[in-house]
Amino acid sequence: MEVFLSGPLRDAVGGLASIEVEAETIRELLTRLTDRYPKLEAHLEDGIAVAIDGTIYRDSWETPIPEHSEVYLLPRIAGG
Amino acid sequence: MGDKKYTGQDFKVVGTRVKRPDGIDKVTGRARYGADMNAPGQLVSLMLRSPHAHARIIKIDTSKAEKLKGVKAVVTAKDLPDLTNGNTGLFDTLENCMARDRALYDGHAVAAVAAIDKTIAKQALKLIKVTYEKLPHVTDVDEALLPSAPVIQPRYAKDGQPGNFMSQGEFGHGDIEKGFAEADVIVERSYKTGQTHQGYIEPHACLASVSPDGTGELWVTTQGHFSYRNTCAQLLGMDIAKLKVTSSEIGGGFGGKTHVWMEPIALALSRKANRPVKMVMSREEVFRASGPTCSTSMEIKIGAKKDGTIVAARAECRYMGGAFPGIWGTLGGMTAFACYNIPNNKAIGVNVLCNRPKVAAYRAPSAPMMAFGVESTIDQLAKELRIDPVELRLKNVAREGTLAPYGPVWGPIGIEPTLQAVRDHPHMRAKLGKNQGRGVACGFWFNIGGQTCSDLNIGQDGSVNLTVGTVDVGGARASLALIAAEELGISYDHVKVNIGDTSSLGHNDTTEGSRGTFSSGMAAIFAARDAVEILKARAAKMWQIPPEAVTWEDGHAKAVGAEHGNLPPLSLKEIAAKAGNTGGPIAGHHEATADGAGVSFASHIVDVEVDPETGKTQILRYTVVQDAGKAIHPDYVEGQFQGAAAQGIGWALNEEYIYGDDGRLQNAGFLDYRIPVCSDLPSIDTKILEIPNPGHPYGIRGVGETSIVPPLGAIGNAVSNAVGVRMYQVPMSPPRILKALDDAAADEVA
Numbered sequence: 001m002e003v004f005l006s007g008p009l010r011d012a013v014g015g016l017a018s019i020e021v022e023a024e025t026i027r028e029l030l031t032r033l034t035d036r037y038p039k040l041e042a043h044l045e046d047g048i049a050v051a052i053d054g055t056i057y058r059d060s061w062e063t064p065i066p067e068h069s070e071v072y073l074l075p076r077i078a079g080g
Numbered sequence: 081m082g083d084k085k086y087t088g089q090d091f092k093v094v095g096t097r098v099k100r101p102d103g104i105d106k107v108t109g110r111a112r113y114g115a116d117m118n119a120p121g122q123l124v125s126l127m128l129r130s131p132h133a134h135a136r137i138i139k140i141d142t143s144k145a146e147k148l149k150g151v152k153a154v155v156t157a158k159d160l161p162d163l164t165n166g167n168t169g170l171f172d173t174l175e176n177c178m179a180r181d182r183a184l185y186d187g188h189a190v191a192a193v194a195a196i197d198k199t200i201a202k203q204a205l206k207l208i209k210v211t212y213e214k215l216p217h218v219t220d221v222d223e224a225l226l227p228s229a230p231v232i233q234p235r236y237a238k239d240g241q242p243g244n245f246m247s248q249g250e251f252g253h254g255d256i257e258k259g260f261a262e263a264d265v266i267v268e269r270s271y272k273t274g275q276t277h278q279g280y281i282e283p284h285a286c287l288a289s290v291s292p293d294g295t296g297e298l299w300v301t302t303q304g305h306f307s308y309r310n311t312c313a314q315l316l317g318m319d320i321a322k323l324k325v326t327s328s329e330i331g332g333g334f335g336g337k338t339h340v341w342m343e344p345i346a347l348a349l350s351r352k353a354n355r356p357v358k359m360v361m362s363r364e365e366v367f368r369a370s371g372p373t374c375s376t377s378m379e380i381k382i383g384a385k386k387d388g389t390i391v392a393a394r395a396e397c398r399y400m401g402g403a404f405p406g407i408w409g410t411l412g413g414m415t416a417f418a419c420y421n422i423p424n425n426k427a428i429g430v431n432v433l434c435n436r437p438k439v440a441a442y443r444a445p446s447a448p449m450m451a452f453g454v455e456s457t458i459d460q461l462a463k464e465l466r467i468d469p470v471e472l473r474l475k476n477v478a479r480e481g482t483l484a485p486y487g488p489v490w491g492p493i494g495i496e497p498t499l500q501a502v503r504d505h506p507h508m509r510a511k512l513g514k515n516q517g518r519g520v521a522c523g524f525w526f527n528i529g530g531q532t533c534s535d536l537n538i539g540q541d542g543s544v545n546l547t548v549g550t551v552d553v554g555g556a557r558a559s560l561a562l563i564a565a566e567e568l569g570i571s572y573d574h575v576k577v578n579i580g581d582t583s584s585l586g587h588n589d590t591t592e593g594s595r596g597t598f599s600s601g602m603a604a605i606f607a608a609r610d611a612v613e614i615l616k617a618r619a620a621k622m623w624q625i626p627p628e629a630v631t632w633e634d635g636h637a638k639a640v641g642a643e644h645g646n647l648p649p650l651s652l653k654e655i656a657a658k659a660g661n662t663g664g665p666i667a668g669h670h671e672a673t674a675d676g677a678g679v680s681f682a683s684h685i686v687d688v689e690v691d692p693e694t695g696k697t698q699i700l701r702y703t704v705v706q707d708a709g710k711a712i713h714p715d716y717v718e719g720q721f722q723g724a725a726a727q728g729i730g731w732a733l734n735e736e737y738i739y740g741d742d743g744r745l746q747n748a749g750f751l752d753y754r755i756p757v758c759s760d761l762p763s764i765d766t767k768i769l770e771i772p773n774p775g776h777p778y779g780i781r782g783v784g785e786t787s788i789v790p791p792l793g794a795i796g797n798a799v800s801n802a803v804g805v806r807m808y809q810v811p812m813s814p815p816r817i818l819k820a821l822d823d824a825a826a827d828e829v830a
Binding site for chain 1: 169247248249250251278333334335336338407410411413414440441442443444445484486487488489490491525526527528529530531592593594595673675676677775782785
C-alpha cells in the first residue's frame with residue numbers, strides 16, 4: 001500500500017510524501033516504517049496517529065488495514 | 081458515501097434534558113474543589129518565583145528559611161534529581177515545575193516552602209536568598225526568531241535555524257504556485273493574536289501526602305488524574321501504583337489543567353516534611369506560572385476565480401509556545417483550511433520559544449488563531465469579488481469526500497449544514513443600525529478518543545453505579561448516566577456516575593480533546609452491555625431455562641420461544657434482588673482505546689456595535705451553529721457552545737497578556753486582564769445540528785472545543801464591517817480600534 005505522510009513526519013523519511021509498504025495492521029506498518037526510517041522512532045515516542053480511510057487511530061495498533069485503504073501518518077493530536 | 085448505520089437511532093432517554101446530578105452540590109457550596117480538602121497536621125506551602133524574565137541562578141541560600149520556627153521543609157531543584165531517563169518532554173515538565181540552572185520566565189518557580197501556617201510560609205520565602213545573573217530576554221514571537229534574540233533553550237537549538245525555532249508542521253496538497261497563477265483575485269494579509277489565559281475560575285490547588293513507606297495520595301483539581309499520577313510518580317521516583325490521585329470537582333480547565341504545574345513540588349515537600357502539604361496558587365501565580373495559550377503572528381494568502389472558486393491558499397503562522405517546545409504550530413497548520421475544499425493549499429505552523437510561561441492547550445488549541453487570519457481574509461476576498469461572504473464560504477465548503485488539508489478524506493461532516501443554517505437563520509435578516517456590523521466565521525476541531533476504562537455495578541435494589549476515569553469537566557456525569565440508563569432500559573434517576581480515583585480503574589487518558597462523553601460514553605455502552613449479558617444469564621438461572629432463551633428489552637429479561645415465552649418478564653430490579661443466590665454481584669466492565677472520534681465544525685454569526693468615540697465594542701447578538709453528532713444532553717451541549725463563544729468573545733475583544741520591556745507580566749489579575757462578565761454578553765443563541773459520527777455507537781462527536789474557533793474571525797469581520805476599517809490584530813481592544821480608525825483617517829487625508 002502507499003502510506004502518505006504529513007507535516008513534520010516527512011522530515012524523518014527524507015522529505016518523502018508517501019512510502020510503499022506492505023502491512024496488515026497498524027503495528028506492522030509502524031514496525032516496518034521504523035525499520036526503514038529509524039528517525040521515525042522519535043515521533044513514535046512523542047505519539048503518532050494513523051488515519052485509515054478517514055478514521056484517525058491514536059493508539060489501537062492492532063487495527064487491521066484493509067486492502068486498498070487510504071492510509072495517512074499524522075502527528076498525534078492533543079486538545080483542551 | 082459514508083457509514084449511515086448510526087443515523088436515525090430511536091432513543092428513549094438519550095437526548096432528553098434531565099436535571100444535572102451535580103447541581104445542588106455546586107449551588108450550595110457542598111461540592112469539594114481542589115482547595116476544599118484538608119488533612120490532620122497539614123502544612124501550608126508557598127512558592128518563591130523568579131522576578132526576572134531570564135536569569136542564571138548562581139546560588140540559592142535556604143539556610144535562614146529552614147531555621148525559621150514552623151518551617152518544616154524547603155525544596156529547590158536540588159531536591160528534584162533528574163529521573164527522566166532521557167525523556168525530553170518529562171525533563172521539560174521537571175524544569176518547568178522548578179527552575180534548575182536558569183529561570184526562564186517571570187514567575188518561574190525557584191524554591192518552595194512548607195510551614196505550619198501561611199504567615200510563617202510567607203516569612204520563610206523572604207528569608208530565601210537567590211543570587212541571579214540577569215540574562216537578555218525576548219517575549220515577542222517574531223523578535224524571538226531574529227538572529228539577535230537570546231537563545232532560550234540551547235539544548236533544542238538546530239543548525240541553520242534561528243535559536244528559538246523549534247519545529248514546524250507543513251500541511252496541504254496541490255500546487256499552490258500554479259493555483260495562485262490561475263487566480264483572478266488574490267488577497268494577502270498579516271495578522272497577530274495576543275496571548276490569552278483560559279481564565280478558569282478555580283486556581284490550581286492540591287493536597288499532597290507522602291508516607292515514609294513510599295506510598296502517597298494526591299487530591300487535586302485536574303482534567304486528568306491518571307496523567308498527573310504518572311507524571312508525578314516518574315518525576316519523584318515513586319511506583320505508579322503506590323500514588324493514589326483523586327480528582328476534585330473542577331472549576332474550569334479548558335486545557336489548562338491537563339499538565340502538572342506545582343503538584344510534584346507539593347509531593348516533594350510532603351515527602352521531605354513527612355506531613356500532608358496543601359498548595360493553592362494565587363490568581364497572580366495562575367497567570368504568571370500556569371499554561372496560557374500561544375500568541376501568534378501570521379500571513380494568509382487566498383486566491384480565487386472571478387466566480388468565487390477558491391483555487392489556492394497559503395498560511396504561515398508562528399506560535400509562541402513559551403519557554404518549552406510544544407506542538408501548537410503543528411495543530412494550527414492542520415486546522416487552517418479544514419472548512420474548505422481548496423485544490424491547492426499549504427499551511428505552515430511554526431513552533432517558537434519565548435521567555436513566557438510554558439503554553440498549555442486552550443479549547444481547540446491553535447485553531448482560533450489560524451481561523452482569525454483565514455476567516456478575515458475570506459471576508460476581504462468576498463468583498464473584492466462582490467460576493468456575499470456566506471455564499472463564498474458555501475461555494476468552497478468541504479463536504480463528505482473532500483480531501484482534508486492534513487491528509488484523510490472527510491467522512492460525513494457538518495460544515496455545509498452549519499453554513500446553510502447560518503444563511504437561513506433569522507439573525508442574518510435582522511436590521512443593523514449606525515456603528516453596527518455583522519460578521520460570520522467558521523471553525524473546525526478534530527476531537528480525540530483515547531484510553532478509557534469503566535466499571536458498572538448493579539446494587540441489590542437495582543440502582544446502578546457507573547465509575548469512569550475521565551474527569552467531568554463539562555457535564556459528562558449527566559450524559560453518561562443517560563447512556564447507561566438507555567442501554568439498561570432503566571430510569572436516569574437510578575444511575576449514579578462517579579469519577580473513580582487512580583487506584584480503582586485502569587488508566588484513563590486525560591479529559592481533553594472533547595473526549596469525555598465520546599470515550600467514556602463508549603465504555604459505558606459496552607460495560608452496560610456486558611452487565612446485560614450477566615443479567616440475562618441470572619434470569620435464566622432464576623427461571624431454570626437455557627441462557628440463550630433469554631433476551632433483554634426495556635429493562636427486563638424476557639424468555640422467548642414456544643417453551644418459555646409465557647414466563648412473565650423479570651425486571652432488572654428483580655434480578656438484582658436475587659443476585660446473591662444466582663452467582664453474586666452483577667457488574668459490567670469495559671476497557672479499550674476509544675478510536676473513531678468524529679471531527680466537528682461550527683459557524684457563528686455575531687452583531688456588534690462599536691462606539692467611535694471610545695473604541696468600545698458591545699456584542700449585540702450572537703448565534704452559534706455547531707454539529708454535535710448525537711446530542712446526549714442538549715442543555716449541556718448548548719452550554720458548551722455558549723461557554724466557548726463567551727471565551728472567544730473575551731479573546732477577541734479584551735484579553736491579552738501584556739509584558740513590559742523588563743519581560744515581566746504587567747496584568748496578572750482579573751482587574752487588568754479582563755474576561756467577559758455578564759454585562760458584556762448577550763444571551764447566546766444556539767442551534768444544534770446532529771450529523772452522527774460513524775465512529776461511535778450513538779453517533780457522538782465531541783462538542784466542547786469547536787465553538788471557540790470562529791469567534792475571533794466572526795467578531796473581527798463584524799467590527800471591521802461596523803467601523804469600515806479592517807482589524808488585523810486580536811484583541812480588538814478600544815485603544816487598538818481607535819488607533820485603526822485614526823490611522824485610516826490619516827491615510828485618507830494623505
